[in-house]
Amino acid sequence: MSLPPPHPLLDATLRAVARRYRVPALCDLPRHGAAPATALACAIERARKSVAGGHAPAPAVRHAFLEALARLIRDALRADDGDPVFQAMLLRHRLAPVREYASLSAGAAQDRREILAAANAVAHPAKVERMPEGAPREAMARLHAAGASESWTALSDAARQLRDLPTAADAPPAGPALERLLGNPALTRLQRLDVLESDDGVRRYRALWEQQGPRPGSATAAAQGSASRKRGAAVEALALHALEALALRLNGAEGKVAYRAVSSMRVPPSIPASAERAKSEWDAALLRHADSGGAAPAWDLCLLLEAKASADAAGTDFPRLLRGLRLLAHANARDTYTFSTRQGAFPLRGLSLHALPTGGDALEKSVLYFCDAPAEAMPRLLGAASRMQLLSSQASLEFANRLAQGQDAGLDALAPVWHQLLESPQWSGVLQQYPMLRQARGLMVHADDLMAAIDGAAGLQCHGFPPLS
Numbered sequence: 328m329s330l331p332p333p334h335p336l337l338d339a340t341l342r343a344v345a346r347r348y349r350v351p352a353l354c355d356l357p358r359h360g361a362a363p364a365t366a367l368a369c370a371i372e373r374a375r376k377s378v379a380g381g382h383a384p385a386p387a388v389r390h391a392f393l394e395a396l397a398r399l400i401r402d403a404l405r406a407d408d409g410d411p412v413f414q415a416m417l418l419r420h421r422l423a424p425v426r427e428y429a430s431l432s433a434g435a436a437q438d439r440r441e442i443l444a445a446a447n448a449v450a451h452p453a454k455v456e457r458m459p460e461g462a463p464r465e466a467m468a469r470l471h472a473a474g475a476s477e478s479w480t481a482l483s484d485a486a487r488q489l490r491d492l493p494t495a496a497d498a499p500p501a502g503p504a505l506e507r508l509l510g511n512p513a514l515t516r517l518q519r520l521d522v523l524e525s526d527d528g529v530r531r532y533r534a535l536w537e538q539q540g541p542r543p544g545s546a547t548a549a550a551q552g553s554a555s556r557k558r559g560a561a562v563e564a565l566a567l568h569a570l571e572a573l574a575l576r577l578n579g580a581e582g583k584v585a586y587r588a589v590s591s592m593r594v595p596p597s598i599p600a601s602a603e604r605a606k607s608e609w610d611a612a613l614l615r616h617a618d619s620g621g622a623a624p625a626w627d628l629c630l631l632l633e634a635k636a637s638a639d640a641a642g643t644d645f646p647r648l649l650r651g652l653r654l655l656a657h658a659n660a661r662d663t664y665t666f667s668t669r670q671g672a673f674p675l676r677g678l679s680l681h682a683l684p685t686g687g688d689a690l691e692k693s694v695l696y697f698c699d700a701p702a703e704a705m706p707r708l709l710g711a712a713s714r715m716q717l718l719s720s721q722a723s724l725e726f727a728n729r730l731a732q733g734q735d736a737g738l739d740a741l742a743p744v745w746h747q748l749l750e751s752p753q754w755s756g757v758l759q760q761y762p763m764l765r766q767a768r769g770l771m772v773h774a775d776d777l778m779a780a781i782d783g784a785a786g787l788q789c790h791g792f793p794p795l796s
Contacts, residue, residue: 330682348698364399364708370391370395371713374389374758392748396723400727415532417724443474451471482514589669592609593607595665599658600653606644607651609632610633629679642760658680660682716754
């Protein structure tokens, strides 16, 4: 059993589509004055090429890396237009109260839920309403109000007052529940957070984080999230439209309805591989009706499309996309797998899934990133994740700490970052970041370019076929 070759029109379309988002190969060290992130990307790529060739990077490459990293740190520390995330990280590195606050804040949401649930078990509003007027009712109302306003010291005081009141003969004892509430470590942690919020360093830390955007759960955050979802949905709809146009062309070339475009294609759990951290839903896909030889009808996967609202998103998403392709390629070639889509359920032959490429140049014939944003004049060559890993390393933070205190900090203080880059498996993503970025951006096409390629390839392959309206 073998797959039919791709239709010449499909092959011609994928070869013809312009790749305006590509980034160049890096061959030389950057000239003097290049932005530090660009200089870092160049130095890291030269180091990677040396390691791949089996020899140590030249001293000039090491110096270029350390110098560019030092400049990146200095720029991030600038008060007017620096990086507030890095500055917040530095405060956490320098100041014990900030470290304690950040540690406690990480679990604060769970702590709040736990304490509010315990307080409601004692002083739920419905329970308070049923009580007669008197000191117990007032104490329970104070307990509930303190929880609602997240006043943890007031909540603790109200719980003690309620515990110390005499219990009516016909009332169930609340003492044990109150003791559990008062003795809960979550309450202690929340009270400690309240104390720490008055610390000057913590105030600066919170102010820096707030520069990154609205607090999660706020009305502004909800509005921004809604706008982002609408923008993503619009790009996904445009991607489906492009594949529908391509399917129309292919069906016209074959003289029958053999191709179908689908959206939101979800990977079934029956594929025998782990889906951990892998893409499990594809924005759009082009399917071809398979010649089943008399068996139940099935489809073959021809092309996958992932819609992105910005070009930078491709580099961030690419590792997950590769894991998603590897997940699909684990399909048993003899089996059929039913994928759910917005257009209904489609049984796909494992043969076409198993044949999917999982890396290299062959990806361009199987998967595309799709975008309608303009290409940047100068793409960001150092990925956001790599940049943050470089800045958040212990040596970088110690270097920044010395600068912040007005002390001299030589480049050799950053040498541990260089050694980690070359030697540590945890840094392989940074070392490999540029070829991964190049490959991801090479898979990205603009909406207009894809539509133009569909129309142009059709004119070359199908003489006399009318252009797309």
